[in-house]
Amino acid sequence: MKHSSIQQCELKPSDLPGILRYVQIFRDQTFVIGMDQAVTKSENFPSILQEIAVLASLNIRLWLFVYTCEDSKFFFIDPIQEQFQKILDGTLNCEKILILDEGDHHLSRNYSTSNDHSAYKHSLKLICPENGRLSFAESDFIEHLSKTTAIHKLILLGENECPAIDGEPLTNIAAMELKDYLKDKARSILPQWFLDYSTFAIFAIELGIERVHILNCKRHHALLNELFDKIGIGTMVHSNKYEILRQASAEDGAALFHLTKNSVEKDTLLNRSIDTIQENISDYRVYEIDGSIVACTCMQYFKSDKSVEIGSVFVQPYYNGRGIGRKLVTDACEKAKAEGYHTAFVLTVDAANFFQTKCAFIPADLSDLPAVRQKAYRENKRHSQVLKKELDH
Numbered sequence: 564m565k566h567s568s569i570q571q572c573e574l575k576p577s578d579l580p581g582i583l584r585y586v587q588i589f590r591d592q593t594f595v596i597g598m599d600q601a602v603t604k605s606e607n608f609p610s611i612l613q614e615i616a617v618l619a620s621l622n623i624r625l626w627l628f629v630y631t632c633e634d635s636k637f638f639f640i641d642p643i644q645e646q647f648q649k650i651l652d653g654t655l656n657c658e659k660i661l662i663l664d665e666g667d668h669h670l671s672r673n674y675s676t677s678n679d680h681s682a683y684k685h686s687l688k689l690i691c692p693e694n695g696r697l698s699f700a701e702s703d704f705i706e707h708l709s710k711t712t713a714i715h716k717l718i719l720l721g722e723n724e725c726p727a728i729d730g731e732p733l734t735n736i737a738a739m740e741l742k743d744y745l746k747d748k749a750r751s752i753l754p755q756w757f758l759d760y761s762t763f764a765i766f767a768i769e770l771g772i773e774r775v776h777i778l779n780c781k782r783h784h785a786l787l788n789e790l791f792d793k794i795g796i797g798t799m800v801h802s803n804k805y806e807i808l809r810q811a812s813a814e815d816g817a818a819l820f821h822l823t824k825n826s827v828e829k830d831t832l833l834n835r836s837i838d839t840i841q842e843n844i845s846d847y848r849v850y851e852i853d854g855s856i857v858a859c860t861c862m863q864y865f866k867s868d869k870s871v872e873i874g875s876v877f878v879q880p881y882y883n884g885r886g887i888g889r890k891l892v893t894d895a896c897e898k899a900k901a902e903g904y905h906t907a908f909v910l911t912v913d914a915a916n917f918f919q920t921k922c923a924f925i926p927a928d929l930s931d932l933p934a935v936r937q938k939a940y941r942e943n944k945r946h947s948q949v950l951k952k953e954l955d956h
Contacts, residue, residue, distance in 0.1 A: 581855075582791045586621055589790070592715040593624040595705065595772075599721040600631045600640050602780045609650045611720065614786040616655045619685050626660075626708070628690035630699075635759045637699040639692035647689065656686040662704045663693050699763070709770040717767045718776045719760060720786065725779060725798050726757050731886045735799040735806060738768040757798075764800040775800040793852045794882060808894055811847035811859070816840050818856045819847060823877050848895060850878075850887050857882050860891045862899065865933040870906040871899040872936065876914070892922045900954040907954055908932060910940065910947035924950035 596615065602608060619625055629642040639662065647657050690704065699705075708714065725732045733753075741761050744751050751758060757777070764775040778785045778797035789795040799805065811819065820837040840847070843861070850858035861875040873895045878888045896907050908927060909918055918924040927949045929937055940947070 581793065585791050589618075589715075590622050591624070593626070593712050594618065594716045594718060595626045595628075595708070595714055596718045596720065597628050597630050598642075599719075599780075600629055601722050602720050603629060603642070603646065605722070605780065607780055607783065610783065611780055611786060612647065612650050613654075614784065615687065616651060616685075617787065618790075619655050619687060624712075625686070626688045626690060632756070632759055635755075635762075637759075637763060639690065639697045639699070639702065639704075641691055641695040642689045644689055644691070647687070654685070658686055658688050659691050660688050661691050661693060662697065662702055705767065706770060709767075709772060714770075714772045716774050716776060716790075717764070717772050718778065718786070718789075719763075720778050720780045721760070722781050723754075723756050723777075723779055724781075725777075725796070726753050728752060729886075733798050734794055734796075734885070735801060737804075738765050738800055738802055741765060741800055761800070768800060768802045773802060774805075793855065793857070794885065805853055807851045808890060809849060809851065811844050811849045813841070813844055815847070815849055815856060816844055819844075819849070819859055822856060822859060822879065823875060847875075848891060848898075850891055852882070858887045858891055860895055862895055864899075864904070865936065868906075868933040869904050870908060870933060871895070871904045873907055873909050876909070888917065889921045892918070896922075896952065896954055905954055906931075906951055908949065908951040910945075910949055912945060912947050915948045915950060918950050922952070924952045927951040 598611075602611065615625065615627070627642065629640040631638050631640055644657055644659050651657070692702070705714075705717075725734065727733060742765060744753055745758060745761055745765070753761070760777050764777065767775050776789055776795070776797055776799050778789055780786070782788075782796060785796060789797050789799075816837060819840050846862050846864075848860050848862065849856045858878040859875060860873055860877070863872040863874060865871065873892060876888055876891060878891075899907055907924075908931065909924060911918060915926075919926075929940060929949055931951055932940065932949065940949075
């Protein structure tokens, strides 16, 4: 395969285990890729095709269609096979697949899942509508294909930036939650173009497609960055739980120790041995993305004072700025309030601004802490700032 036209991405050694994990997961899966007609005319088009060729080299079954969206309606567009083959220059074999107005059952039978890996390796099936243009509504192609082939991803390559909610990028959302935004489009905080894409994404999820990715291909390496990174750079609509905030279990002890180790060494988190973490595992809450723990917090309860300490709030640096820390603290406060506690407090060396601006904590005195915690504070001599939040409001 030719790689000369692919720009080099900066990779850290720590990125490689995650990338290799996805390579193993994606192998022999089926991805259906939709490309906005505008993308085929953009300067990034050759680079995008090379990224698709990389996916094919991993034994991923690839189907591709070109589309346009007009007045909230999607249409298949002729992908111009020669244009694709000229840019790929032999790195990927493009096979033209014709679709008709009323679906094509013969098509689905011919290209359903097969054990013959050579049939799709380094190949791309180009979906071509009869007469060069066909509305999605008049063709049930994807529905027929999904009935005979396990489609793991539908990827829509467009030119719109990932929308934001409350100032945070909408990197992923469950299909059921997205449905709520579609119930009242007039009051929705999401842009109209995204609502159009959302309708199609939900339709795909209900067909049994596991995940739908909506990407802005004006960004370089959008496709590979979306697929081989836990957060991604676009919006992923999913049917299953992708991000989970949950109670830690006994199996999480080692992961929590290694997660917080670097911050402990920098003295920004209180030192806790792996045995201490394991003994108090029930006090930990973890934030999991795609099966990996990326953040945590620890709750220490003081029943006689009806107060709780929220400690060891840690988010892997790569995931900072995505609201995960705030979600952890909010979850801890809500949990404590539901259990009858009146006050939450934190002791922090360098994160006071975060707790005050993002989590509504206010400065407090050492005397506001439970007596046993005051004693521990004096003994550890870390000179942490004390902040508190009343949970009764």
